[in-house]
Amino acid sequence: MLYPVFMSAALPPFPKPEEPVDARQLLEVALAPDEPCLRADAARNRARLLEAASRLIAEHGAAGVTMEAVAAAAGVGKGTVFRRFGDRTGLLTALLDHSARRLQEDFLGGPPPLGPGAPPADRLRAFGVAVIHRAAEQLDLQLAAQPDGTRRFAHPSHRALHIHVVMLLRQVVADADCELLGQTLMAYLDPALIHHLTGQRGMPLERLEKGWLDLVDRVTRTGA
Amino acid sequence: MLYPVFMSAALPPFPKPEEPVDARQLLEVALAPDEPCLRADAARNRARLLEAASRLIAEHGAAGVTMEAVAAAAGVGKGTVFRRFGDRTGLLTALLDHSARRLQEDFLGGPPPLGPGAPPADRLRAFGVAVIHRAAEQLDLQLAAQPDGTRRFAHPSHRALHIHVVMLLRQVVADADCELLGQTLMAYLDPALIHHLTGQRGMPLERLEKGWLDLVDRVTRTGA
DNA sequence: GAATGAAACTGGACCTCGGTCCGTTTAGAG
DNA sequence: CTCTAAACGGACCGAGGTCCAGTTTCATTC
Secondary structure, three states, X not given: OOOOHHHOOOOOOOOOOOOOOOHHHHHHHOXXXXXXXXXXXXXXXXXXHHHHHHHHHHHHOHHHOOHHHHHXXXXXXXXXXXXHHOOHHHHHHHXXXXXXXXXXXXXXXXXXXXXXXXXXXXXHHHHHHHHHHHHHHOHHHHHHHOOOOOHHHHOHHHHHHHHHHHHHHHHHOOOOOHHHHHHHHHHHOOHHHHHHHHHHOOOOHHHHHHHHHHHHHHHHOOOO | OOXXXXXXXXXXXXXXXXXXXXXXXXXXXXXXXXXXXXXXXXHHHHHHHXXXXXXXXXXXXXXXXXXXXXXXXXXXXXXXXXXXXXXXXXXXXXXXXXHXXXXXXXXXXXXXXXXXXXXXXXXXXXXXXXXXXXXXXXXXXXXXXXXXXXXXXXXXXHHHHHHHHHHXXXXXXXXXXHHHHHHHHHHHOOHHHHHHHHHXXXXXXXXXHHHHHHHHXXXXXXXX
């Protein structure tokens, strides 16, 4: 199995650099609803599982969250966990859902400079700072929740952020290949990179933030 | 076990933005020797294993290379594979070794614009194009060989390329935080990203290359 | 309000694969 | 020849993921 149906939509074909993004694309990519009309027992078990997983993380860190342990702690069979969340990253992602939603609401409809109203370049700057902070708060969980290999980029939550960045970029550097620039900016915000820099090497967060602001400046600077 | 000794050196502390890189750092990070004085039987088995793995990849793709299959195909115990290569990514990395070495030789001592002699910005451009092409040739293998999570960035072969990029960047934008810019540029060249863009979405390689040249321009453009 | 049938859910046995362990074997130096 | 460090191999383990026979929900029908 790959994913529950509501997560498995095929990726849209890649638009040419000059094609505008369909506004609906943003909607499409919005995070799937938390509990898409589950049967009563299923919803109950889902809640139990999330709570159990939460507890396990608090006790043993993200690494201690094995699927069997979660199932056992929730008093449920292993198969149930997989049916509900697809795979381990699905479960972990669900735990991040609240935080992801809040971030998304903030930049879609919150107050400036993150939300609409501020100049796009400022929104971009604020966006990066927000993402970096969020990453710093939940590093291990975000790290563990990240699918490996290629799937990282196909993941809905990645795509939501990516599309937002691209939208902002288009308003600042309309002539550039914003899809690619967007991937570049997103890569800077990769939790794995952040963890590597702050955890493994001892880089302070402020330097990462400064680096983001500088990167945005460079990327959005229009031709000499 | 983590790694055979010669691979396990701890990462150096992160230099402040303004500190110059010790030239020796480049040497330190040079790829470890292929066969560091192995016993005769060990060397023989190592060769057998690599050959077997190669064959398995040719037949079933990188995904078909299980450690047991390789061991069996080489007529060797499973423990031997792990003792020799540490883990799966170690084995896969060893398969990429030739190609990695050639790339490294090319940009360390080959002819311009990749090698020394050309202006640093040109070398940077050539570097990216070379990496993209190499990635395109061996996508599945590079993808499978990539360690997941944070270890991706700590891996010697990543660090070698990163350090090279940083060195070039310092010659073009001395005042910037080249460590971070270097990570950003490297992220653009991430095999997983390349595979996502060319494989999953249908992006042609030329667009990726154009994107790289543009990115280098933007990043190295000195203040307005 | 009870019967009913299909769709959804459940649980745990089972599989695969990466990785570890440790008792045994062997290369090769002295 | 001997002795030791190195290499060997395969049993073993844990964890993610699959499968499917049995169970539960609930909308529909009577």
